[in-house]
Amino acid sequence: MSESFSPSDLAAIEAAVREAEARTTGEIYCVVAEESSDYAETPLAWAAGVALLGPILLLLIGVTVELPNLFGGWTAAQADAGRAAAQAALVDAVLLQGLLFLATFLLGSIPAVRRRLTPRGLKRERVRRHAQELFAAKNLHATRERTGVLIYVSAAEHMAELIAxxxxxxxxxxxxxxxxMAALVAGLKRNEPAAGFAAAIGLCADVLAEHFPARPGDNPNELPDxxxxLPRT
Incomplete structure (x- = not known):
């Protein structure tokens, strides 16, 4: 998504922030990240789950493992044959599980597939956590009146967060x-990121100006506009 932010889009958003902050002592800070997490655990979890279903898959495709009848009479040859069959079936099951694990892991490691396999709730949690980390890292908590607002978009997840x-x-x-936030998301869905950000920034400024109006001669710009x-790491 960040590729859709042209230089003119970035300039328009910066101008919207500057105009908004002229109306309030609040500080608005905008961040666009390629992705909020690498979700490295997703392919591992799926691979383990699929591999554990290997024996069930064997049964579904008609492959059965017949164990020796412990309560009947067996000759030594029959016992040896039974053990060999059970061992062969066990080896086949383990090999199948290994192949399923490897194939699923490799497939799940493809970024587009990995994102689809990751539960939405986990993506939402990671987006929110990354936004919170950025809020602290970019010193939004260090404004004079504690009036910083972070507008954060995570492109790969198609999610946004606002932290005040x-x-x-x-x-x-x-x-x-x-x-x-609804105005921001609507603009992003229309592939009009500048319009979405500008609308969101304007609405935030309306709220901030009501509670924290600008004071002539005393309205320093404490954060970059x-x-x-942020590229994917």
Whole structure:
């Protein structure tokens, strides 16, 4: 998704942030990340699960393992043949499990497949966690009045987060930001990222200006206005 952000899009978003911050002492900071996590555990989990189903798959395709009848009379030759058959079936099952594990792991390691196999709830948790980490790393919590707002988009997951610092959270209910996030997501879905960001930034500015209006001569720009684009690591 970040490839769809042209230089003019980035400039338009930066201008929207600058215009919004002229109306409020709040600080709006925008970040676009390629992906919030590598989800390395996803192919491992799927590979293990599929491999464990190997014996069941054997039964479904008609391959059965017949163990010796322990309660009947057996000759030495029959006992040896039974043990050999059981050992061969066990080896086949283990080989099948190994092949299933390897094939599933390799398939799940393809980025597009890995993202589809990752549960949405896990992706949402990772996006939220990465946004929180960036909030701290970019010093949004260090503004003079604790009025920083992070607007974060994670491209691969097609998800967005908004985090407001404690100075804002003390007077603004979390649900107030839903309109801004809906406008952002709608713009991204239309492949109009600049329009989506601009709409979201404007709505955030409306909220911030109501509670934290600009003070003439005392409204320092504490954070960069430019969009930060984070490549996939």
């Amino acid at each position: 610092d404690e100075g804002i959270a003390a007077v603004v209910e979390p649900g107030v930001w839903e309109r801004a 430019a969009v930060v684009v």
